[in-house]
Amino acid sequence: MYMSEKMKELLAQLSNLETESKNLINKEEATADEINAKLSEIKALKAKIEAQKEIDALNAEREKQAKTPVNEPIYAQPKNHNEKKWKCMGEFLSAVAKASSPGGRMDNRLTYQNSATGLNESIASEGGFLLENEFINDLFESMMAQSQVANRIRMIPIGANTNRLRALGIDENSRANGSRWGGVQAYWVAEAETAAQSKPKFREIEMSLQKLLALCYVTDDLLQDTTALEAIVRQAYADEMSFKIDDAIINGTGVGMPLGILNSDALVTVPKEKDQGAGTIKYENILKMWSSMPARLRANAVWYINQEIEPQLYTMALNIGAGGAPVFMPSGGAAASQYSTLLNRPIIPIEQCSPLGKKGDIILADPTQYIGIDKKGLTSDVSIHVRFLYDEQVFRFIYKFNGMPYKNKPIMPYKGANPLSPFVTLADR
Numbered sequence: 457m458y459m460s461e462k463m464k465e466l467l468a469q470l471s472n473l474e475t476e477s478k479n480l481i482n483k484e485e486a487t488a489d490e491i492n493a494k495l496s497e498i499k500a501l502k503a504k505i506e507a508q509k510e511i512d513a514l515n516a517e518r519e520k521q522a523k524t525p526v527n528e529p530i531y532a533q534p535k536n537h538n539e540k541k542w543k544c545m546g547e548f549l550s551a552v553a554k555a556s557s558p559g560g561r562m563d564n565r566l567t568y569q570n571s572a573t574g575l576n577e578s579i580a581s582e583g584g585f586l587l588e589n590e591f592i593n594d595l596f597e598s599m600m601a602q603s604q605v606a607n608r609i610r611m612i613p614i615g616a617n618t619n620r621l622r623a624l625g626i627d628e629n630s631r632a633n634g635s636r637w638g639g640v641q642a643y644w645v646a647e648a649e650t651a652a653q654s655k656p657k658f659r660e661i662e663m664s665l666q667k668l669l670a671l672c673y674v675t676d677d678l679l680q681d682t683t684a685l686e687a688i689v690r691q692a693y694a695d696e697m698s699f700k701i702d703d704a705i706i707n708g709t710g711v712g713m714p715l716g717i718l719n720s721d722a723l724v725t726v727p728k729e730k731d732q733g734a735g736t737i738k739y740e741n742i743l744k745m746w747s748s749m750p751a752r753l754r755a756n757a758v759w760y761i762n763q764e765i766e767p768q769l770y771t772m773a774l775n776i777g778a779g780g781a782p783v784f785m786p787s788g789g790a791a792a793s794q795y796s797t798l799l800n801r802p803i804i805p806i807e808q809c810s811p812l813g814k815k816g817d818i819i820l821a822d823p824t825q826y827i828g829i830d831k832k833g834l835t836s837d838v839s840i841h842v843r844f845l846y847d848e849q850v851f852r853f854i855y856k857f858n859g860m861p862y863k864n865k866p867i868m869p870y871k872g873a874n875p876l877s878p879f880v881t882l883a884d885r
Contacts, residue, residue: 463508466501473498546685549674549851595853598694604806605702608758608823609859614831619856620664621829631870659864663829665856666713670697672851693853699807705826705859706760706808706819714859717826717879718816722863724748724877725815728885735813737768741882745820746799748880750867753822757878758802760819762809769798815884825878828859 477494480486542548551563600607612621633641672692674685701714708716717723726744749757761769769784784798795802801820810816866875 460508460512463505463512466505466508470498470501470505473501544683546683546687546689549685549689595690595693598690599698599701599855602694603698603702604804605705605760605808605823606698606828609705609826609828610824610862611828611830614665614829614856616831619831620662621827623661628867629865630868632868633870661827661860661862663827663858663860665829665831666858668697668700668855668857670700670853670855672853674851689851697853697855701857702806703808705828706806706816708859710860714828714857715861717819717821717861718810718881720861720879721865722861722877722879724866724875724880725883726880727883732885734885736885737765737772737818737882739772741818742772742798745818745880745882748874748876749820749822750876750878753825753878754801756822756824757820758804758823759798760804760806760809760821762807762812762817763805764812765818766805769796769803813885816881818882820880822878825862826859827862828857830855830857 473494477491477498480491480494542551614621628636630636670693672689674689704714704716706716707718708714709719710716726741726748729738729740732738732741746754772784784796784803795804797803809819861879863878866877869876
């Protein structure tokens with residue numbers, strides 16, 4: 457049975473701890489706290505061992521798959537196989553369409569590309585054709601370049617042999633003494649005095665990848681023009697996929713899709729001001745949203761807004777007697793800033809924010825506190841049957857992604873009564 461060096465090390469530590477525990481129990485002067493602390497160490501170590509077992513099992517399976525079976529066919533490699541096999545992505549997509557047609561000819565480059573994967577990706581009915589790494593990177597970069605939300609979150613790539621993330625997060629809901637980092641506590645102690653034991657409290661973070669599908673209809677005439685085909689598919693894919701991912705990060709339900717900021721239990725919603733008019737944004741709203749963002753996270757914060765809010769922001773000012781000072785700073789100017797700013801943080805208009813006057817029309821967020829997982833691989837296949845009456849074929853692209861806020865609840869400050877969060881919005885008005 458496969459056993460990693462890490463597992464051997466953990467088992468050795470467990471053996472030592474069990475010996476220490478037995479010796480401690482046999483000591484008459486041992487206190488209950490000391491014994492419980494040692495037992496807690498053993499329990500934590502056993503949890504690590506169980507986790508390492510899963511990792512070792514995955515590694516063993518990976519090594520098993522990496523070994524080529526004796527009866528696996530070996531495909532001949534084309535000459536100069538290190539050279540680019542495709543002139544452009546349009547040529548690749550055209551070859552996919554031809555291979556998927558009844559009686560269509562399979563391009564040898566498609567067969568060679570997928571024969572090394574150990575999967576049935578060269579059989580269209582069993583999944584599709586895996587895009588070349590060059591095309592994957594180009595499409596992914598185009599998608600993220602058009603995104604205004606997903607390109608700012610914390611991304612964690614998922615390996616080939618798993619479709620989920622399981623990790624431990626700090627269970628912290630207060631900055632009061634004894635609650636920071638879920639229970640870690642530091643003391644000022646006089647000489648020869650002892651401090652109470654403390655340890656962090658963890659919670660499990662688990663996400664499974666979800667599939668996002670993009671369909672692109674292509675006419676038979678366009679299939680003959682590989683340059684135009686690439687341009688259209690690249691633009692259509694990047695625009696639609698980036699839109700849907702951004703929308704899920706903001707509005708996702710968490711069921712079969714990412715959990716969005718506005719549906720997260722970590723969200724802090726600032727109430728409207730007394731006698732505040734419908735569909736308005738007041739300077740007091742902005743200040744209270746700003747004060748609900750933890751100070752240590754403000755350096756990464758951005759304002760996501762529905763662009764219907766912009767006219768009110770342009771006229772927003774801090775009144776001082778008969779004069780005043782602008783709160784909103786438009787883009788450009790001497791600093792040539794790409795974005796307008798509010799309290800010196802970027803304002804990013806996005807379609808995914810709620811309409812003016814509704815909860816979510818303005819969001820103050822630290823995007824780095826949102827975790828996304830994905831597989832940096834896209835699959836593509838084609839069907840000639842979906843729109844055959846219109847001389848059209850449909851390409852399907854699949855991207856696997858999921859996400860959720862790192863925090864699952866607001867945090868109460870060390871000194872203060874108002875909850876803080878990396879995600880803050882304004883209530884209905």
